[in-house]
Amino acid sequence: MQNENRKIHLDFHTPYWVKEVGQQFDAEKLVKVWKNAHINAATVVFGLCACGNAYYESEHAPVHPGLKTDMLRELLPAAEREGITIYVHFGPGINDRSVVEHPEWAMVCESGRRLDTNGGKEWGWACFNSPYVTEWFYPQLRDFVRQFPQVAGVFLDMVTYPRDTCYCSHCRTKAVELGLNIHQPSDLAKLWEHTLESFMAEARTIVKEANPDMGFTSNCRWFVGGARSKSLDSIELEAPVSWNSYHYAVMSRYIRNLGIPHNAQTTRFPKNWGYFGSLNNEVQLKYECATILATLGAICIGDHLPASGKPEQAVYDLIGTAYEFVKDREDWALDARTVPYIAILADYQQMVRGDRAEDFGHQAPESLYGAGLTLLEGNRHFDVIDAQHELEPFKLIWLAENVSLDEAMSVNLDAYVYNGGKLLVTGGGLWSSTLWRSWLERVAKVRWLGNACEDGEFFQPVEQIAKDVPSAPMFVKGYFPRWDVYEGAAIVAEAYRPYENIPPSQRYGHFHAPVGEKASYPGAVRAAYGAGEVIVCAAELARDYFRIGSKHVRQSVLNMIDALLPFSEQTVEVHAHSPSVEVSLMEKEGMWVLHLTQYSAKRHTGNTVIEEVPLRYDIPVVLRPQQPPKRVYTVPTMEELEWSWHDGEMRCTVPELHIHVMVVVEW
Template identity: 30%
Template sequence: MKELRYRQVHLDFHTSEYIPEVAQEFDPDKFVNTLKKANINSITCFARCHHGWLYYPSKNAPELIHPNLVNRNLLLEQIEACHKNNIKVPIYTTVQWDGHIAKTHPQWLAVDEKGEFINSQNVPKPHFYYTICLNSGYREYFKEHLQDIIDTVGIENIDGFFMDILFKVDCNCKYCVDKMSKLGFDPQVKHERIEYSTVMLDEFKKEITQFIKDRVPNAGIFYNSSHIGPNNKKSLEDYTHLELESLPSGGWGYDHFPATVRYARNLGKDILGMTGKFHTYWGDFHSLKNKAALEFECFNMLALGAGCSIGDQLHPSGKLSEAAYELIGSVYEKVKEKEAYCIDAKPIPEIAVFTPEEFYSFRDHDLGIPPALIGAVRMLQELSYQFDVIDSSFDFNKYKLLILPDDINFSHELENKIIKYVENGGKVIGTYKSLLNQGSKISSLYGISCEKESDYYRDFILPNEIIGKDLYKEEYVMYLRGMDIKAQEAEVLMHSVEPYFNREGEKFCSHQHTPSSGKLGYPAVTRKNNVIYFSHPIFRIYRKNSAIWCKLIMKDAIELLLKDKLISHSGPSTIITALNTQVNENRDILHVLHYITEKRSEDIYIIEDSIPLYDIEFKIYVGDKNIKTVKSVPRGESIEFHKVDKYVVFNISKIEGHSTISIEY
């Protein structure tokens, strides 16, 4: 799968044995014509589903072909029809969920400390969510299954494999306990069992990748865990590309994709984003996502350096939904028009944000996206900064400014690396506990000392003409406890203010916290040369309460350090911008998105409306480059511009959803 297609559908087909006449209405010509009309150039189709059934004429396990599958050549006919029309067909198979295996080979299932089967989704019966242990005899079973697909489909017909459901799990089965003991892990300690499970997953992926490459050398290979983060780096060589499953309405939310893709796009692999056409989650039959939502999700993938994949589920009849593919086609028509300006485009970042996820321990297990990271991503997007998410192994010198949000663990190695970066002209903003060696005399990075957390669970900040210059010059509450610091070798840019007392014991005042006493407390913001430190967890507060004063004081700090901001505009903070470059085309591409996310329902955030904006001015830093033209794409309409110092300045007359601007040199 050498060429990653940008208009993919992931076609689920998890089909119960209690449904009759499966695939009776499948017609390969109608199937492929629907895909072509919808501008689809890659579709992931099923060899085996979570129920455990096969959808091809298996040579090795014909008894596992879906008992009611009318057309036993379903997968073969899907591939043949698509290949005749230059549509790729990666092959899907499940790994750690299989309802049939759970019933027939319970000895292969992962078990908890009590010997109970592990239901990783906590869904009541009936379900297929019992997790299979990859240390069991199932591993050989899975390789035999892959060989069966290869033998039946044919090497020349295989574009790739999408292998689904590979999760770390606290397995206590005899296979894992034995292997843990041999490798020096203590099977009696939970976090060691979880750590071992990641070792086992990496071992499994390496073995399976080699198995596939020996047989189908050019096949695409991807293992899906519904997330991509620092832990994936250990087995990255076993993937040919990345696919980032992130259905905003399906539990991931609208924060997951931008926080994750900004990290994943720097791992050296081509990447697809994956959402769904469903209103909610996978398997939401006969529902359609709002068109504005699907547009935003796909266009945001393009803006952030990824191709597009939209999840659907084929009806058991084998017939595609006309409505679903009219919806998908309407979005992919626009993707098709714009993808020439997206393929091989690289982001132009000015800031790097460290991910606290790097420092999750196996004691933490599944904490999800760090709240501090979500707060930082939201804040920087709203301020129109261009940024990557990184870990401590990245090259810092690509960035003008490093941000350490709230919870970056201290190590002398990382501190020394950042100090060297600062000595070479780099700028740093740290917040709360990030890289703070509590109890040490003086932080070499920040020029402060810290003995403890603040005595007050809520205190206040007092803005001034340096930090908080656009705020009223009176106290603002900070909703989470800060760090009680002393400025030793740093100047104080802003003070905290103490409340009268905490709400505890017999003392309380009104409904929430006690108001300001007017007494200045510890420094809230300090500066040592090109390093600024905030003593409060600014980003977690922003994630929790979206307090605009947190965003504005951070904006002031960034502006103190970062000159020549890449993008400025006259529009609202609901605009999302992304600036990418296509070096070979000698042009930069500006993406501007404006969609409104709302919590209209009890369960999910939705996007229903795209509210147009008019006459928005943009200033893009271009340095000494000579601008040949600025134009909207794909229409190719020229946009008037002028150069002011090192900026190109122009107006976009109308932004309706997604605008793409080519700045050509």
């Protein structure tokens, strides 16, 4: 990724009714603008835009009727002369022109409404089970790769199904063939997965037949399990912080563990793609670049070229400033690997888009994101893994309200804990599985009595996990599992019933009843198993932290982690005492690189906005590598740090943090 680490994604979604397209396009000038902005690669939307148009001359492609020049053929030689790598974007999912010309190809909602642009007011979605793919998309892609075998790769956009789709006749027929009930959310998700994987496999075959070295990737495949698609040569995680403050931070820590090339994509827009007449704040764009450097390394910034084909200079002044910031840091960030420490073991996800928990046949996204936020805002270095990852390298694994974790993992987890690993289990989802329940009872030394019938109880840490947590029971939604505790297990949190056992579903004032008597069953139990230890916690703390954000819930989790992993066993400690400092510990040949990134959003009513980031000073850091360092310094300042080494601990103090700093420890 060294030569493609400062990329742009050049959108050019131009409706077919625009009369003048590309009349001011000058490939030589555009490439010079890119070069001055430190850009070394670009994905251009000249193959097939979301409006359904191509921007190169062809007898087979749906060329934009207003196109004044062959934009792609002009760009390729100009970019090659300047050493800028070109990828080409194809938009099969959203394709206005195809569904306007063929309404019968449009995706259909359960209500019967067709996603056929609604007279140009909405995007048009073509169904992947319709003749659209064989009669429209595949022929164009096949013609394109034969004409342009020199492009570095093909990027497919919006390979997904939007919420409440698709119930067209083609999908109904396919569902019957597969034995699926299209009205069941889990079956609908299986239909989507089958359809999209088949589509991508065929598209990949078309690309590779033209040029086996041409790259192939797609967005919308970032979810746990989906990112392992065998069709993908690389992963490009699209996640501007303006969408939200947690998606990228969590999913990047999954993507970086998959062993395939990856980068991350944000945009120059403060709201979202294509919001013309707006520029991201410089500080925000630098922050986003910093979080990418700290996790995935290579960066892509999105722009949208106006219909005239003339770039906006102010846009590339901004991008150039951000990429100058990146150039000062990238040598220590590219091609780095995470240092295994704490892992969130996630369920494989399906592409169900529903707001209700019961729509998910797996761990709820709120639980996965909540677990990630808990660790992120607790200044902990962590990763997200799935059932195909090795467990042994990690010192602690968190099962955060899992529901459908592969039962074969119980064997792997048994060996992991028995041989010295530490395990934290929150929530009651896995206790409903006979196999998981039997294993959890054995390692935690409890007997399951059933899950609570009410959605929510009170949780109060005790003893060693009560540090900095008020002595007031916390209400947590979810169905608490109830246990008898056997000899050898210790209660580390109590459960409390609502006042007079009033169920949470019964409105009491604004919400639920206040706390009542202590329950006869515990809130959390700690037990040794072989050389390892486990804490099982009845409360869905990860999901609650996502929903409510109480620092006391976060602290309860951190206390349980610290109880299982005493400081002498912790790989990294960052004493920032602030939820705004993000920690990521990476390694390269002969060094560890500790990234500290400062997050600071302003009050807002819509998208996330970062306008300024305050300076932080004198942050104590402790690292426990396998050997003493020879040199410790900061990047990009190259300041040599004073450090000490004693009993396997390297201690130093980071003098200043503004947006991003790296502490480099060389052996």
